[in-house]
Amino acid sequence: MRMSKNGMVTKIHTRIRTEPFTANYELVGRELGRGKFAVVKKCIEKATGKEHAAKFLRKRRKGEDCRMDIINEIAVLESAKANPYVVALHEVYETSSEIILVLECAAGGEIFNQCVADNDEAFTEKDVIRLARQILTGVSCLHRNNVVHLDLKPQNILLTSAKPLGDIRIVDFGLSRRMDKVTEVREIVGTPDYVAPEILNYEPLSTATDMWSIGVLTYVMLTGESPFLGDDKQETFLNISQVNVDYSQDVFEGVSSLAVDFIKSLLLKNPRKRATAEECLKHPWLNSLPHPHSHPHPHLHTRPASSLDEPETSQSESEPESPAPSPELDLIDSYLTYPGQGELKTGRDAFSFGEPPFPTRPEIPQELIC
Numbered sequence: 001m002r003m004s005k006n007g008m009v010t011k012i013h014t015r016i017r018t019e020p021f022t023a024n025y026e027l028v029g030r031e032l033g034r035g036k037f038a039v040v041k042k043c044i045e046k047a048t049g050k051e052h053a054a055k056f057l058r059k060r061r062k063g064e065d066c067r068m069d070i071i072n073e074i075a076v077l078e079s080a081k082a083n084p085y086v087v088a089l090h091e092v093y094e095t096s097s098e099i100i101l102v103l104e105c106a107a108g109g110e111i112f113n114q115c116v117a118d119n120d121e122a123f124t125e126k127d128v129i130r131l132a133r134q135i136l137t138g139v140s141c142l143h144r145n146n147v148v149h150l151d152l153k154p155q156n157i158l159l160t161s162a163k164p165l166g167d168i169r170i171v172d173f174g175l176s177r178r179m180d181k182v183t184e185v186r187e188i189v190g191t192p193d194y195v196a197p198e199i200l201n202y203e204p205l206s207t208a209t210d211m212w213s214i215g216v217l218t219y220v221m222l223t224g225e226s227p228f229l230g231d232d233k234q235e236t237f238l239n240i241s242q243v244n245v246d247y248s249q250d251v252f253e254g255v256s257s258l259a260v261d262f263i264k265s266l267l268l269k270n271p272r273k274r275a276t277a278e279e280c281l282k283h284p285w286l287n288s289l290p291h292p293h294s295h296p297h298p299h300l301h302t303r304p305a306s307s308l309d310e311p312e313t314s315q316s317e318s319e320p321e322s323p324a325p326s327p328e329l330d331l332i333d334s335y336l337t338y339p340g341q342g343e344l345k346t347g348r349d350a351f352s353f354g355e356p357p358f359p360t361r362p363e364i365p366q367e368l369i370c
């Protein structure tokens, strides 16, 4: 990858097509989503009949030519081609005003929708464990390749399908940067309530900056609340810089103590003290052992059991998952508490808040694919 000084990548391999996009694709259905400078629409490739998502990016933004930002986004997607949890880039088109990225369509939409949904639709803790493992696997691959996303939030984590709950796809690499020893990135980037303290302090950004956002993301997925969100930006930023987080039972009712412990290992002001993505994958919350007093809870089995398995192999199709039961499911069950499940033993028995989050006992090995 060729890099500019601020970590933007300026060289891509994908051929930029200049024939009309509509010569090869037909737009169908309603808009899939939109961001500040892009609109995303579903389309069908005429030659194959395959569904894709077309992201139309404006080249001029606030009077400035931002073509290189889009090239950077393309380069990062190219570099993450083998990452099963990053949305796949199919083709690129360019017109006088826009660049169009033809992406794999993540038909299940944003995880944001389930984060703010009512109880029946909301994620169970076990859903969150499975999705968090996928997010961490994807992010760990990015970090190993020295790529930081810098805008991880529930709007940028999509699902291959919503019902049954599919797998995640990380999208929107518009703010992503490549970091290495010679590149120091100091920029104000991100979405107010997800940005890390070092961003507010104009300190160097690093892979740990993403880990903060994963802490916020996990908090939101489990509680439906944004931990630092204040009445205005000022209050939000103050909450972030003071790491003013509510870990009370009111907010975390029915959520396991291990989950809270996991979040606490990420929402640390000092980036060096935050867990890395690989360390997170070894956290007991994501790798629980059977508990002698555990028993299944009906609430936990509302989704196909297999959807709780981590697919550790590349899965580019959004196929519904097979309903075969997973032994790992019950291993995870045993460390969780759920609403109305007061009698069940929780992870607190095995790992209390006072103990280090990353135990030295043998852990279930995680295989990462990049």
Ligand SMILES: Nc1ncnc2c1ncn2[C@@H]1O[C@H](COP(=O)(O)OP(=O)(O)OP(=O)(O)O)[C@@H](O)[C@H]1O
Residues within 6 Å of the ligand: 032, 033, 034, 035, 036, 037, 038, 039, 040, 053, 055, 087, 103, 104, 105, 106, 107, 109, 110, 155, 156, 158, 171, 172, 173, 174
């Ligand atoms: N591959 C995809 N499949 C389905 N929906 C998508 C896909 N990519 C993006 N979307 C939808 O479009 C929205 C906007 O896309 P994206 O975040 O990439 O745009 P953006 O303009 O770069 O956003 P931002 O303003 O946050 O930087 C997403 O939040 C999502 O809802």
